[in-house]
Amino acid sequence: MSLDPSLRDAILGAVPSLRAFAISLCGTVDRADDLVQETLVRALANIHSFQPGTNMSAWLFTILRNLFRSEYRKRRREVADSDGSYAARLKAHPEQDGKIEFGEFREALSKLPEEQREALILVGASGFSYEEAANICGCAVGTIKSRVNRARARLSDLMAIKGSEDFGPDQAVRAVLAGAEGN
Amino acid sequence: MEPKNNFHVGWQGFLPEPAGQGNTMENDKPLGRKANMLSNTDSTPPPKSGLTREVQAKIGQQLRAIYNDVVDQGVPDRFLDLLNQLDGGKPGTQGGDSEKGGA
Numbered sequence: 376m377s378l379d380p381s382l383r384d385a386i387l388g389a390v391p392s393l394r395a396f397a398i399s400l401c402g403t404v405d406r407a408d409d410l411v412q413e414t415l416v417r418a419l420a421n422i423h424s425f426q427p428g429t430n431m432s433a434w435l436f437t438i439l440r441n442l443f444r445s446e447y448r449k450r451r452r453e454v455a456d457s458d459g460s461y462a463a464r465l466k467a468h469p470e471q472d473g474k475i476e477f478g479e480f481r482e483a484l485s486k487l488p489e490e491q492r493e494a495l496i497l498v499g500a501s502g503f504s505y506e507e508a509a510n511i512c513g514c515a516v517g518t519i520k521s522r523v524n525r526a527r528a529r530l531s532d533l534m535a536i537k538g539s540e541d542f543g544p545d546q547a548v549r550a551v552l553a554g555a556e557g558n
Numbered sequence: 559m560e561p562k563n564n565f566h567v568g569w570q571g572f573l574p575e576p577a578g579q580g581n582t583m584e585n586d587k588p589l590g591r592k593a594n595m596l597s598n599t600d601s602t603p604p605p606k607s608g609l610t611r612e613v614q615a616k617i618g619q620q621l622r623a624i625y626n627d628v629v630d631q632g633v634p635d636r637f638l639d640l641l642n643q644l645d646g647g648k649p650g651t652q653g654g655d656s657e658k659g660g661a
Contacts, residue, residue, distance in 0.1 A: 378645040390637050395628035412640060419644045480620045499618055500625035531613045 382422065385431035386415065392501055393435055399496045400443050402485065410446065414439040433503065437511045440493065483533035487526050494522035495530075 393414065397407035417438050418425075425434055484492060490512075497508040498519065505523075509516045 387633055390633045391629040395625045398628055415640055500621045527614060527617055530617050
């Protein structure tokens with residue numbers, strides 16, 4: 376079968392964003408790229424079910440998310456301490472100066488419940504509307520909104536509390552805003 | 559499961575109190591007026607709402623920065639190859655992609 380060039384372009388155009396989403400879900404680039412690869416294979420095998428004129432990105436994101444969900448559950452059973460090791464891995468690269476301020480943020484992000492994290496990323500980073508995000512996640516729009524709100528609140532909370540171990544919360548927030556110079 | 563805090567009510571309620579800021583319950587004493595449930599929204603204008611808005615903006619910024627970091631990497635060869643391979647076994651036709659797609 377030969378792929379319609381416009382579909383091919385649309386798929387390729389979505390790949391960078393798909394990867395970003397996948398990394399945010401998986402935590403590692405290798406796993407994320409495997410997930411993207413699997414997504415593309417699945418998508419091309421089912422390309423006939425894509426409705427031309429609809430949002431290719433959203434379609435691919437839906438496939439990727441479904442794959443991730445099944446894979447993630449599987450892995451979770453295999454690796455009991457997935458969250459702990461993930462957090463440790465994220466902390467393991469403090470050397471790169473530019474990344475320091477993200478270290479704390481990433482760690483906080485990794486502590487969010489998975490559903491909140493994905494909702495926040497779909498809406499806050501991928502640029503999907505609440506409606507599109509709801510379609511991707513297979514839930515109600517109100518559910519997405521509530522997850523996004525809770526994710527933001529939790530993130531803010533996590534970052535402030537973490538900083539308060541060393542200095543007061545206001546200072547901590549200021550440090551985050553200033554690029555975590557104190558660390 | 560449902561957090562008791564008023565996390566989802568808005569951005570005012572969740573600044574951490576552990577550092578002894580002592581701000582939270584000042585309005586806890588019975589006020590003469592009707593005890594409105596959302597007392598901290600109107601009886602005590604939170605002085606740090608500006609700060610929390612800043613934090614909210616910062617969260618958005620950091621989120622997009624991390625995300626765009628990856629997006630800016632473009633399409634790794636691995637996926638171009640994969641697409642070519644899946645697409646009827648066409649060998650390296652990726653030469654014109656970027657000009658053609660534009661997106």
